[in-house]
Amino acid sequence: MKTFAWHFERPASFTAFCVSLLSLALSLAGVSGASGQTPARLSIDVNHVVSPVSPTLYGLMTEEINHSYDGGLYAEMIQNRNFHEDWEGEPPWDLVRRGNATASRMLDKSTGPSETLNYSMKLSVTEASAGNEAGLTNPGYWGYGLKPRTTYTGSLYAKVDDTGVGPLAIRMVSNATGKVLAQAKVVVEAGAWKRYEYKLVTGTEAASIANHLEFTVAHPGTVWLQLVSLMPPTFHDRPNGNRTDLMERMAAMHPKFLRLPGGNYLEGMTVQDRFNWKKTIGPLTDRAGHSGPWFYWSTDGLGLLEFLEWCEDLKVEPVLAVYAGYSLGGTHVATGKDLESYVQDALDEVEYVTGEVSTRWGAERAKNGHPAPFPLHYIEIGNEDYLDKSGSYTERYAQFAQALHARYPQYKLIATDGNSEYETKVHPDVSDEHYYKSPADMMDLVHHYDAASRSGPKIFVGEWATRSGSPTPNFGDALGDAAWMTSMERNSDLIVMASYAPLLVNVSPGGMEWPTDLIGFDAGTTYVSPSYWAQSLFAGHLGNGTAENKIDGENKRFFYSATVSEKERVLHLKLVNASNLDQPLNLELAGVKGARTATILSLHGATFEATNTLSNPDAIRPVETKVSILGGKWAHTVKALTIEVIDLPY
Ligand code: AHR
Numbered sequence: 001m002k003t004f005a006w007h008f009e010r011p012a013s014f015t016a017f018c019v020s021l022l023s024l025a026l027s028l029a030g031v032s033g034a035s036g037q038t039p040a041r042l043s044i045d046v047n048h049v050v051s052p053v054s055p056t057l058y059g060l061m062t063e064e065i066n067h068s069y070d071g072g073l074y075a076e077m078i079q080n081r082n083f084h085e086d087w088e089g090e091p092p093w094d095l096v097r098r099g100n101a102t103a104s105r106m107l108d109k110s111t112g113p114s115e116t117l118n119y120s121m122k123l124s125v126t127e128a129s130a131g132n133e134a135g136l137t138n139p140g141y142w143g144y145g146l147k148p149r150t151t152y153t154g155s156l157y158a159k160v161d162d163t164g165v166g167p168l169a170i171r172m173v174s175n176a177t178g179k180v181l182a183q184a185k186v187v188v189e190a191g192a193w194k195r196y197e198y199k200l201v202t203g204t205e206a207a208s209i210a211n212h213l214e215f216t217v218a219h220p221g222t223v224w225l226q227l228v229s230l231m232p233p234t235f236h237d238r239p240n241g242n243r244t245d246l247m248e249r250m251a252a253m254h255p256k257f258l259r260l261p262g263g264n265y266l267e268g269m270t271v272q273d274r275f276n277w278k279k280t281i282g283p284l285t286d287r288a289g290h291s292g293p294w295f296y297w298s299t300d301g302l303g304l305l306e307f308l309e310w311c312e313d314l315k316v317e318p319v320l321a322v323y324a325g326y327s328l329g330g331t332h333v334a335t336g337k338d339l340e341s342y343v344q345d346a347l348d349e350v351e352y353v354t355g356e357v358s359t360r361w362g363a364e365r366a367k368n369g370h371p372a373p374f375p376l377h378y379i380e381i382g383n384e385d386y387l388d389k390s391g392s393y394t395e396r397y398a399q400f401a402q403a404l405h406a407r408y409p410q411y412k413l414i415a416t417d418g419n420s421e422y423e424t425k426v427h428p429d430v431s432d433e434h435y436y437k438s439p440a441d442m443m444d445l446v447h448h449y450d451a452a453s454r455s456g457p458k459i460f461v462g463e464w465a466t467r468s469g470s471p472t473p474n475f476g477d478a479l480g481d482a483a484w485m486t487s488m489e490r491n492s493d494l495i496v497m498a499s500y501a502p503l504l505v506n507v508s509p510g511g512m513e514w515p516t517d518l519i520g521f522d523a524g525t526t527y528v529s530p531s532y533w534a535q536s537l538f539a540g541h542l543g544n545g546t547a548e549n550k551i552d553g554e555n556k557r558f559f560y561s562a563t564v565s566e567k568e569r570v571l572h573l574k575l576v577n578a579s580n581l582d583q584p585l586n587l588e589l590a591g592v593k594g595a596r597t598a599t600i601l602s603l604h605g606a607t608f609e610a611t612n613t614l615s616n617p618d619a620i621r622p623v624e625t626k627v628s629i630l631g632g633k634w635a636h637t638v639k640a641l642t643i644e645v646i647d648l649p650y
Contacts, residue, residue, distance in 0.1 A: 174211055482576040555577075
């Protein structure tokens with residue numbers, strides 16, 4: 001079959017022009033690609049949709065892991081702002097004693113600004129003077145990400161017995177030079193605990209992260225401190241909000257939902273350390289924090305309302321996971337009476353998310369600053385309950401499902417006892433199944449759902465990732481992920497939602513618990529992995545249905561998805577060549593008439609191991625080219641180790 005395709009690169013260059021001419025000549029001669037491979041034949045009928053694609057297919061899943069929140073998305077810059085005793089890792093607070101100043105610090109369990117934060121840091125200064133100050137220093141979360149000409153908003157609770165100690169000086173200091181990059185003063189009144197605010201405004205210094213923060217006095221005396229906070233400008237200027245750069249990265253993934261609050265983070269290691277949502281709402285002085293399952297303390301500054309506002313800011317819906325009485329350490333709550341209060345917590349949680357202000361928990365949400373209810377369609381009962389070897393999930397699920405159905409019949413319930421090896425034993429609307437695989441194993445899994453039963457529950461692939469790169473996916477992982485996404489799109493009549501996990505990792509030394517993670521960051525910068533690009537491209541060109549299609553003669557590591565946006569009349573082709581040989585294709589696109597221009601977004605890595613890093617963030621990123629196609633016939637070669645997302649109007 002003759003093909004008529006005119007390739008041209010953008011931005012145009014002489015080399016690209018020559019390549020295009022050669023390509024056209026080869027095309028006219030009926031030879032596809034320079035590899036000598038026999039072309040595979042891919043036929044697609046854009047006017048014949050064979051199965052629907054779920055509009056909510058791609059979403060986000062996160063949890064407190066790899067310092068995703070504290071030291072990550074949650075914009076708080078001060079590490080251990082509550083002076084929590086069991087803060088994991090190096091105690092972040094230390095003394096500053098300039099010149100001959102003398103001072104000591106101790107945790108004072110007898111006084112604090114609230115019933116919950118009923119303890120504080122007591123700074124006792126016995127000798128200090130101007131230039132010889134004494135106080136406390138905090139390293140931030142592996143530094144403080146500062147930008148020029150930026151205002152940072154701080155607050156703290158403080159108490160002094162005697163104002164003779166003088167004002168509290170707050171200074172952001174460069175680690176390398178000792179230069180003060182921004183400073184403020186707080187005059188603390190004698191007597192009761194009080195909240196104070198301060199602002200740090202940077203000058204023209206270049207952006208940096210190797211900085212620390214000091215709180216000092218210049219006279220002898222005693223100061224008690226608690227809830228010492230510093231925030232940069234946040235996304236949408238939310239008070240107590242999120243880092244702008246990370247929110248922008250997530251927004252560019254075109255997500256439709258956020259599964260919250262985890263993962264193992266929902267369950268905790270013990271029942272006691274579950275995500276106890278009622279303790280994560282309201283004033284920060286009422287949030288004690290809790291021990292997370294990933295070996296560090298969580299401040300709960302990013303609590304349930306902040307999760308929901310995060311959804312609102314990204315214009316996505318929450319997929320609300322409720323604690324179901326099983327914790328990762330292996331304990332579970334007995335069904336019946338013992339489980340009742342947990343079921344009630346779940347009912348209350350749904351009311352907090354969705355209830356009108358006239359309801360008990362809707363009113364609480366309004367009191368917390370958000371009168372409008374949030375949208376909700378899915379409630380997930382637990383997380384990875386197939387790990388509960390006692391087999392208690394069937395009964396626990398039943399107790400939760402009965403209560404939730406009775407009160408909220410409109411919401412779909414998701415069960416978590418199914419996985420890649422066996423099906424759920426309960427009868428949910430949706431079953432959450434998780435896949436963590438090597439590139440080879442992920443590619444071998446792509447037909448897993450092709451023959452799966454369509455008469456059981458729908459599937460939520462609530463966690464999935466191809467894992468070999470660390471801290472973030474390499475190009476081999478991106479190929480595995482892209483191959484897997486072609487299969488999820490093809491089976492999206494069954495798979496209603498899917499979310500990669502984990503999403504975020506602080507790549508500073510000691511920040512990561514779990515490789516492989518989609519987006520890397522430190523105190524000041526973010527970078528994205530090849531897998532991130534693959535996902536963002538797939539989700540940005542989803543379509544509403546799979547077009548009838550057939551392929552013959554492709555290599556064993558070639559994967560594809562052919563969806564259409566029927567209203568816009570655009571074919572979205574995803575072509576994944578995970579082989580080290582080029583894959584020539586003869587495309588026959590029934591329904592594509594006349595001259596059309598295809599836009600190709602192409603992602604290529606030289607090897608499976610090729611990747612992006614904080615210091616080389618753009619090694620692999622999409623490149624756009626345009627190709628003219630005549631009469632729906634197209635000889636096109638997908639280069640070795642290449643992922644392409646192609647839009648073709650018809
Ligand atoms: O994503 C990391 C962990 O993997 C999740 O917390 C858990 O659900 C899964 O086992």
